[in-house]
Amino acid sequence: MKLPALLRAAVAAPSAAVSTLALAALALTGCAVQRPPAQVAVPMPPAWQAPLPHGGSVARLGAWWQEHLPDPLLAGLIADAQALSPDVAQARAQLLQARAQQVAARSALLPQVDGQASASRGFNEQLGALATVAQAGVQAGWEADLFGRSGAQADAARERSDGARAQWHAARVSVAAEVAQQYSNWQYCTRQLAVAEADARSRGETARLSAESERAGFTAPATAALASASHADALVRVAQQRLQCEIGVKALVALTGRGEPPLREQLAAAPALQPQQALFAIERLPAAVLVQRPDLYAAEREVAAASAEVGAARAERYPRLQLTGSIGRGWVSTSLGNTASNTWSIGPVALTVPLFDGGRRAAQVEAAQARYESAATRFRALARQAVAEVEQALERLDSTAQRSSDAERAAAGYRRSFEATQARWSAGLASLVELEDARRTQLASETALVALQQERMAAWIALYRAAGGGWDPAAAPQAEAPPPA
Template structure:
């Protein structure tokens, strides 16, 4: 009967400790719902293909340009921004391991060896030297009764997931930047071809004008005008060559491929533009890579959920929420168990001295000058800051998607008009060149036709560049099609996805 009376309080205490261990102070986290005022039910801009769903994960294949895909892969493998993002993931992963260690006991071993000599007695006789060997094993375990360590682990998991999302964001941004640089280079090459053709044509006009001057059919002013046109075209060509070199340098920096090697690759793989009169091919073989129109989701939430910057912001918000629990727990009592085992051995002496101890300890913050309360207030303020940053990123994301869709729609609708203008101005130029050779028109009229044709070709190339760049902008705005389900950093384990829910007030902090 006595045994049953003594066992009852023990069971009651054990149950109480288990109940405390199952709870965690601070608010439980819930991911914030998208702001209805910020995210529209439908995109205001027109959607290509009526908004049918499609993944962007293999989006670069839409360009049908192996070199572009290779450059994107090379940049991802070697660019410092990706290395920095991977290092951040490694640091966050180490933070998870450290936080997990806070839930486990700690054990320390100590050992020492001391050689000493005793002092002499009153007769002047000194005791012989002796060697003392000490060994001890200490263990301690702070019980996570109020969940502070668990909240810290929760925050560490969220920070790891945020770092993984930042890695995805670095990949998306870098890929878009490489693609932009690549199409800019191809656009520059297209202009070089146009300017070289123009220079060749103007030099031919100059040659014919010189022959006409010798025959007395034109004035010296006509020859001067023809020669000036040649020099003007040469100047334009030289300036464009400098721009192309700058584009090459930028692409080499992004891809980590030496400029000379990259230039050879670009030259070998450069597409040959179709003749201007071939309307069916000019849009595809202009020298500027353009994707087949990829479809995009019609529901904003589907697009925004792919954006790694929003994923990172949401995970940072979760970490801030868990940080409130850590701050609240630091103001509550702390219970720990500790124990030690030690042995002292005197060399050349009989026997050892053994010692041991164990027991619980309790600490309670009594007065800290308001520091504990300030930590809790700081944690709530950091959560509010993270929430505001998240909503701000949502607003930016919606704007970027709308802007990209607007650019795609406008550039695609401009393309047909630009092609028609270029085709007709080319017909006019061909006609004027034939008439000039027959002496039926003046050099001034011919040069006017040439300038119009050149301007139309540049305009068409610019529209084709805009189409490519607008799709690249949409790719980036839509999050690139990469998410945690399809990609993780090298050697990065998938972080736990258990989410808790958002704090709404300090009253939710718990006691």
Template sequence: MSRAGWACAALMLGSALAGCAVGPDYAGPPRLALPSHWSTSTAPHRDAGRLDRWWLRLRDPLLNRLIEEAVEANPDVAKAKAVVREARATLQQTAAGLFPSVSGTASVTNNKTSAGSSSVLVDSAPYSLHQASFDSSWELDLFGGTQRGIEAALRSTQSAEEDLRNSLVTLIGDVAAYYVEARGYQARIALAQRTAVSQRDTEKLTRSKYEAGSGNAVDLAKATAQAASTEANVPTYQAALAADIHRLAILLGRPPDGVASLLARSAPVPAPRMPLPTGLPADLLMSRPDVASAERKLAQATAKIGQAEADRYPAVSLTGSVGTSAIRAGDLAKYSSLSWSVGPSITVPVFDAGKRLATVRIVEAQRDQAFATFHSTLLTALEDVENALVSLSRERVRATKLSEATKNYREAARLSRSLFKTGSASFIDVLDAERSLYSAEDSLIQSKVSAAKDYVALAKALGGGWSDPVDVSRPIIVDTNTGPHLREAQK
């Protein structure tokens, strides 16, 4: 039977044996005032759509590959899986409290007795005594304390599973964001190098004019300085690119240079064209794993109140034992050698100076803390979505304007260079046009990166992430030779 099956069986058995429970019953997520729609939306969207594998909308095969590998190899995800395994084992351990416990003992002893008066001592012949016994105990869950403990453990398991999902949402978003940044820096490096080549051509033209006597040293110095200034940007961008590549490798569970070869060739900045289904603000209660985890922790804290409250009531246990002893092992099963006892026992808390009541007050305060955390997490989730929606919509407007500016600056640079060659324009016009074109093109690249990162941030804020089942059963470390064996020297 699975762990979940044991928990269900335990709850059913407890319900059959104990008809009452103490402490508050959790009635589901608290009702909080939520907006009916997002501020950037003209009307609420009734269908939240699917956010599973949202990164496929970026249409980048290498990014898809990196995300697949990160899900399998990221250390933080592996840790979250181990937490889920721990929570499930704790649930099974807690559910065992509804069942009787039985232990058995067996022994064989060599015996010899002596008897007699002060003047005569008689020794009996040595004999072996075989003994066996079974002891059992069963604490009845009359006030539902054990059931409350199982509820708390079950909700802790559900919270751990949501934390795992949250780790995946965060991981996938981080991989996508760093990948977009890396492609952006590659584009900015290429732009700087391309612009520097053009500016060196302008420098050569200015030098030719200077040497022919139609130019001046000031124009030549400015042309040389502008080209050098553009070239100076390249090392800065290369360092930032290396940092993003190193971070991507770490997210994939590799050494810092583990993905450098995969990103050696430049590629365009991913540009999503399909909008994300935003749904309604209330959808975050289910779609955001951090919100769902906080809600499960609130449910867990509520169950712990009943668990502490039940400890203030009497505890009733059934105990029993069966024992047998014989000179020969074959006689152990004979009725004449059997002894047994069975009966109930009750433990009543009489005086503890308010200790148990204080425990109840402690867990009540912890429940209030869990509620405040849930409320804060939900508000933060709403804020994340609103910020991402506004940033994405405004960045798209900005990109449109920058694209228009770049187009006109490119034409202005072409005309100014052409007029400068014929002597119809000053070098200041060329210098200003080239500087403006480079700034506009660089800003356009940054805008594309920002728009893609805003898209990623929106997907994360909406709780989009991994949809396939995650195998948490495999431990990180697989122990061997765990049975009885000779102990080796410690290393």
């Protein structure tokens, strides 16, 4: 009889008891125990309390850097930093691990098949001669998922895989925001340095003229000393500001891994950062924006995974049914001839009923329930934190927008006042004290204007991060793979 025929015979000929147990297993398969809710309701405000930029029209943030800050250097720095970041690498490794665990958990729902083969040669007492004995066979086993234990474990693994994918995106968004912040800080630092250097040059020219006037006997030594001290003070501020810019370059080197000499050349050739007045829009409803937060999505998936694990732990307290079977073929070769035989079996059908375990399974259910409560609490807290982060970024944007025009008008007015006072001083109609007072006011206004521009850019970057950085769970395919290491 051939092997397929043997399989058909094996299926057709089990005993009545085996048939009854197998049919009962099939009937019970898919009956799952109750789980806690896989999604946790979080109260959301009906609208943002802070003013929305640009009226709150809908816009995606995915290509934010390229669309609104078209700086090739910034895009390249972000890509280098993401490739080098240990946080992104760790998130990628966790994603690959979660996907492997998902495959392993899903395999528990399928039959397990193993092949075996053996051969031996020796004296056979039954045949009374030397014999070569060879055997080959296939063994199969399957556990009926009576109460949904394996299915729940597969669900938990799938949810964690989705959450790990979102965490990988969250790490990339965080790195992009950090690089953009450091790059903008350096840009505005150089602007502050330019203001300080211009002020130092102006003070230096005043000190030079005062020194010449003192030598000619037209200026008192105290007045010349004041001009010289003012110039020295300006040089100190220039050195301090230059130090901050140098620290910014070092930070970019550490983030991106680029060599410092070529990076300095690239920074020197980079155009000035000129962000638009409204870099991107944001939706009116908080829930529509927060769904784009990859960390919030990952926390929600952890709640679903913990819910599935509660169901799996409860299913451990119920009976388990396993079915095994095998088919094989054997050969015996002696000097008298060769013989072959086929074997097959279905069973045993094993039913395991938990009776006493000292409370171990009940404790596992309580532990799984506690993990679920912890995940739900963390999700609620993260949702509240996300709302607060967006609200704070919106408030900062609105505040900087309200102050921008006044700050520009103040800087222009103080600049004109200083120029007029300087002209009066050159004509001998104003004292050096008046000139220095006008200079200090003008320097403070110029410095405050650049600082306000930097604050506004920082608020945009904070909103980019708080709104999820353009990640969209609906647009990203489930099979999306991270880039190679």
